Amino acid sequence: DTAVSQTPKYLVTQMGNDKSIKCEQNLGHDTMYWYKQDSKKFLKIMFSYNNKELIINETVPNRFSPKSPDKAHLNLHINSLELGDSAVYFCASSQRLAGGNEQFFGPGTRLTVL
Amino acid sequence: GQNIDQPTEMTATEGAIVQINCTYQTSGFNGLFWYQQHAGEAPTFLSYNVLDGLEEKGRFSSFLSRSKGYSYLLLKELQMKDSASYLCAVREVFGNEKLTFGTGTRLTIIP
Numbered sequence: 001d002t003a004v005s006q007t008p009k010y011l012v013t014q015m016g017n018d019k020s021i022k023c024e025q026n027l028g029h030d031t032m033y034w035y036k037q038d039s040k041k042f043l044k045i046m047f048s049y050n051n052k053e054l055i056i057n058e059t060v061p062n063r064f065s066p067k068s069p070d071k072a073h074l075n076l077h078i079n080s081l082e083l084g085d086s087a088v089y090f091c092a093s094s095q096r097l098a099g100g101n102e103q104f105f106g107p108g109t110r111l112t113v114l
Numbered sequence: 115g116q117n118i119d120q121p122t123e124m125t126a127t128e129g130a131i132v133q134i135n136c137t138y139q140t141s142g143f144n145g146l147f148w149y150q151q152h153a154g155e156a157p158t159f160l161s162y163n164v165l166d167g168l169e170e171k172g173r174f175s176s177f178l179s180r181s182k183g184y185s186y187l188l189l190k191e192l193q194m195k196d197s198a199s200y201l202c203a204v205r206e207v208f209g210n211e212k213l214t215f216g217t218g219t220r221l222t223i224i225p
Contacts, residue, residue, distance in 0.1 A: 031211055041199060043157065043215040056212050090156060096211055101145070103213065105156035 003027050004106035006091050012112045013081055020077045021109045023091030031055075032074035033092040033103065034066060043090070049074055050096050078111075086113045116140045118216035120202050125222045126192055134187045134219045136202030144208040148176050148187045149201040151218070157201055160187070189221075197223045 004025045013019055025032060033056070034046045048056035049068040063079045074091060091106040117139040126132035138146070145164040149157040163169055163178035163185060175188040189196055199220045203213040 033211075040217070041151075041220075042217050043201060045212055045214075048211055050211070056210070094211065096209065101147075101205060101211060101213075102159040102162070105158070107156050 006106040010110050017081050018079045023074045025093040029093040029095050031094050031096045035090040037088045081113045116214050120216040120219045123220045131190050136185045138183050138204050140204050140206050142206035145205040146185045147203040151199045
């Protein structure tokens with residue numbers, strides 16, 4: 001029944017490692033997003049895909065690489081993790097060009113880099 | 115550049131009314147959104163305004179003045195469960211789908 005799901009919920013890892021976060025939505029939406037929420041709770045968009053096509057690519061280090069195998073999935077791979085990558089990462093989805101563009105958020109992945 | 119401002123923290127009493135303000139300066143405007151986020155949880159959508167005026171949804175209402183770059187979220191009959199962060203977000207271009215969020219207002223309800 002979960003609309004937007006993410007795995008894992010918690011991720012603790014050492015600096016320099018590579019890790020992936022997965023996201024899936026079963027709402028039939030055509031657009032998916034990755035957000036980063038830092039320790040001050042500031043929520044900032046990183047990437048967005050519409051029907052597997054990248055449409056938003058904010059100023060993010062190229063260690064972060066999103067991949068969308070289909071419009072229901074958007075994964076985030078992070079290479080060479082740094083301390084500053086510690087944050088909560090939220091996946092979201094919406095239907096593009098739908099007036100209100102209500103975005104539905106996943107439960108978040110709390111990443112801690114040691 | 116983009117600038118979206120909200121008060122950092124507010125406190126209100128159970129049963130009362132509280133108004134959370136948001137001012138924005140963005141290069142474009144095509145809608146203002148309010149989200150609620152409880153501690154440790156995901157943001158959830160509350161309201162959307164694209165035209166000037168008041169939108170009411172039960173205990174929550176949201177107001178927009180595009181000429182003033184200003185919005186507020188009004189919460190009535192406050193309940194303890196309303197203790198949460200409230201995030202204001204602006205969409206600058208229709209179809210772009212990018213939301214720029216303010217820093218959020220942490221609201222604490224006291225008995």
